[in-house]
Amino acid sequence: MEKKAKIIATLGPAIYSSTKLKQLVNLGVDAFRINFSHNTHGINKIVSKIRKIERSTNKKLALIADLQGVKLRVGNIKGDSQKIKYNQKYIFDAKRNIGDHSRINFPYPKILKKLKKGNKILIDDGKFTFVVTKKKGTIVTTICKSQNCFMKSNKSVHIPNFDISFNKLTSKDKKDIKTAIKLGCNWIALSYLQSEKLIIEARKLIKKDMGIISKIENKHALKNIIKIIKATDSVMIARGDLAIDIGHSEVPKVQLSLIKKCSQFSKSVIVATQMLESMIENNIATRAEINDIASAIFQGADTVMLSAEAAIGKFPTQAVSTMTETILSTEKYKREHIEDFKNSIIANKDPVKSILLSVKDMAYNSNVKAIIVFSNSGKSAKLVSAMRPAAKIVTISPNINVSRQVSLLWGVQSVNSRDANGWKDMMSISKEIIKKLKFIKKNDFVVITAGLPFGKAGMTNMVRLYKVGT
16 A cells, blocks of 8 residues: 655755665655755765666655745854753854854854844754843854753754744755756645745746745745735645744644645645654654644544654664554544545635546545546646545656655655657556556556646646556
8 A cells, every 4th residue: 555645854864875765665665855055065966876776776766956945043162062051141243153051153144143031042953942142243142951961963943933034045045956957856845834925936036837835934934825825836834933933832833724724725734853763863753753643644634754864863664664554544543534624725716626626526535546647747747636535646757857746745656757749648548557557457547637738837638537458
């Protein structure tokens, strides 16, 4: 039994070897995330390994370039980590010198100048708290208010109730987009966006066969969420920064609300951050973590993500295996209780969406084993995936990057094939692929969707019910 929901693993030294990467793919990883907030030196060699594994496994693998955005971070520190004692004085300043046990670089002088006595500075996704006690220009003195605190290089900084307006891509993001294109990335993830403006700007810089993931991690984005969902291709619920900004207890209801909204607008959604956090150090997950993954799948998430668990964790293969087993168990229950989990789609007088909704109804017939979707741009594949049909989804695209991009979507088995040059050729390609799909037998039914004329993106207007072997 194959899982429908997909898994993203974040690249890092724990999984850089070809052996480890292939193990993760075989265990259920569908996409790899490159975190551009960290050092990406030599990442081209890792990408080459992934593409080699893709060819050997015949499984399309998506690459996600996660841009740093305006997310605030401290600079580097001696030994990459220094322990800071409880109630110890600690300085944040604009000096570029490497940090130590008494100070660290915070490369945002304008923010340092605006900080006031009593402001809290939260480090490493809110794990550690520092309170401002005094300030002189860009030298800010704080007191550490956390036990067992470790200041590490390049860790995130959040300052509660401190508004920072951000509506443009940084120069680093623009440079990293060029790198992502050279690497052949299939998705760009935008960090810390507050409105749809970043999406519009990024769309002009990326290739047409790349998708945009909008990370929701602050209250400004939540205020503009409908415009963001409409403008983007996918949404990531980045629960770490989101929890710091809106409060931890608010995140569960926001997660459910965002998944429902994305479903209505036929946009895929990724749930991320600390899904199996304990498995960074332990080879067995907690029951709460298993329940967290299951809840995301029950709610309708397309994808779940591993961050440090994969990148630097001690047990990356066990983490992926745990995630896959939980997805399979949860999806089995959902199939057995399908009436409790049907989603609602807003067609909004969109004729293409209306056509594909009819496909979903046909696909609930037990004799229909698959939906074959010819998709040049990936739009039809995204719409069919969002409808959560009971039958398997097989997408066909002549564009290898589109094939890789849509492999991240719920339930999609992606095939890269030549484009059809007419009705008969479409059926010929379909029959060739059906022969390779072991789960389809003679006399089974398959729904085939495509756009006429062929080769024109976004024009799905044809549905055919085909009986295999006739």
